[in-house]
Amino acid sequence: MSRRHAVVPLWFLFALALLVSAPGTVRADDFDISLLPPILAGPPLSRDSDGDGLPDLWELRGYTVGGAYVNLPALGASPWHKDVFVWMDYMVTPGSVNLGPSQTVIDNIKAVFNNAPVTNPDGTTGIHIHPVLKNQVPYAETLGIKNDYVQVWVDFDALKNNSFETAYAPSFRYMIWANTYNQGTSSGLARGIPATDFLVTLGGWQTVGGTDWQKQGTFIHELGHCLGLTHGGSDHINYKPNYLSVMNYSFQTWGLYRNGHWGDDGYPLNFDYQRLNTPSLDKASLQEGLGLTGADDVSAYGTVYYYVSGDYYYNQIATNAAGGIDWNHNGVIDTSPVSADINRSGGTTGTLTAQNNWPNINYSANGQIGPTAGEARRKATSQEMPEELRHELDFETQRQMDTARPSAQP
Structure with a gap:
């Protein structure tokens, strides 16, 4: 009996070789992945195995925009992390x-995200953040004018448009380490919650440009807004004393107090988003003996x-x-409930709730x-910036906090 042999088309062999070849071998002028038929392009754009917003196809093969190739694999991307x-x-x-x-700041930022308690399909935890230092842009004493947040982003976009390569827009957030904005000393600014644009502006602080710790904390804080996080977690x-996050101004430039150390004592991993659940606090009925117990272990x-x-x-x-x-602050741990304005809001009523940030x-x-990205960003940037972002931590407030910062007491 004769045996028939299946004939494998040459186009299939080519496609298979293309999919298994090393990502770095693909050149910008080879092809436009977005135009390839599915057999050549690999998984559909809808597949995002690790849930980071970047399609598996992009993280495996890169992508092109207007003929410009963005080699995400060569930049460290993985569809499984x-x-x-x-x-x-x-x-x-x-x-x-x-x-x-400095390179120290960049390395510390990477370490914080790598230490994140989030899981990945590759079986490891953490987030690979890629803060890529690119171009020097023209110096501006300030972006915008006092209280004019529209002009801030007009000036920002003028710098961005002359530096940022548009092909990177679908996969990269963009920021500038600038001097000031609105003629003030605010530490930074995000364009929205969430967003893709932000500023770090420490030029008006005592150390011009900020210390390494202030830079690290402010970068992670403003990026946190871009990642959807707020100053209060749930609001x-x-x-809030129960919000143990660098998103809380109390911890933005010092880091968290964890394992007996502040972040700016030399513990960069303490510049962290909240990674556990904490109990709500009723300001009108605070149980002093409980501290922050009642949810996860905060010891x-x-x-x-x-x-x-x-x-x-x-x-x-x-x-x-x-x-x-x-x-x-009466010198004793009261056994009966007390009321206190523990978050300097101007009143002793209201319930303070927090958020486990990383999830x-x-x-x-x-x-x-x-x-x-294109349509979503056009829609987002056409909206007015949230009021909650218009009063970021400034040097005067930080100086008051530092002046009143007591030595740690039990």
């Missing part, structure tokens, strides 16, 4: 102060809370969040990263 890409431009002052980050209320953490004395708020540090906390990261920025 979450990736976040950030294009970083920077200014240099007339006095030759480089406002950009925009700031200074490794301390926290910062506020009390009023005369006409001023003072910050106080409790080094053991799992122990008793003297919320009303709530918005990787695609509501579609501004990925195949729908």
Whole structure:
């Protein structure tokens, strides 16, 4: 009996070789992946195995826009491990102060995200963040004018459009290490929540451009807004003692107090988003003996809370969040409920809720990263910037916090 042999078409063999070849062998002029038939293009654009907003196809083969090839695999992308890409431009002052980050800052940012408690299809935890330092942009004393946030982004876009390669827009967030904006000393600014554009602006701080710790904390804070995180976790209320996150102004430039150390004592991993659940706090009925117990284990953490004395708020540090906390600052741990304005909001009523940040990261920025980036970004940037982002931590407030920063007490 004769045996028939299946004939394998040459186009199939070519497609198979293309899919299994090393990503770095593909050149920009080889093909436009978005135009290839499915057998050549690999998995559909809808497949995103690691959930980072970037299609598997892009992370395996790269992609092209207008003939320009973006080789994401060569930049470290993997379809089985979450990736976040950030294009970083920077200014240099007339006095030759480089406002950009040192390699130490970049390495510390990478370490924080690599230490994130998020799972991946490759069986490991963490996020691979790729903060790519790119171009020096023309120095501007300030972006925008006082209280005009529209002009801030007009000036920002003028710099961005002359530096940022548009082919990178579907996969990269964009930021500038700038001097100031709105003629003030605000530490930074994000374009929205979520968003893809942000600023770090520490030019008006005591150390021009900020210390390495201030740069690290502010970058992670503003990027956090772009990733969908807010000042209060569940809302925009700031200074919550139960919100153990660099998104909280109390921890933005110091880092968290964890395992007996502040982040700026030399512990870069303490510049962290909240990674556990904490109990809600009823400001009108605070149980001092409970501290922050009642949800996940917080025994490794301390926290910062506020009390009023005369006409001023003072910050106080409790080094053991799992122990008793003297919320009303009367020198004893009361056994009956007390009321106190522990987050300097102007009142002693209201319930403060927090958020476990890492499970709530918005990787695609509501579609501004990925195949729908163009239309999603046009829609997002046409909207007015949220009011909650218009009063970011400034130097004057940080100086008051530093001046009142007590030595850690139990």
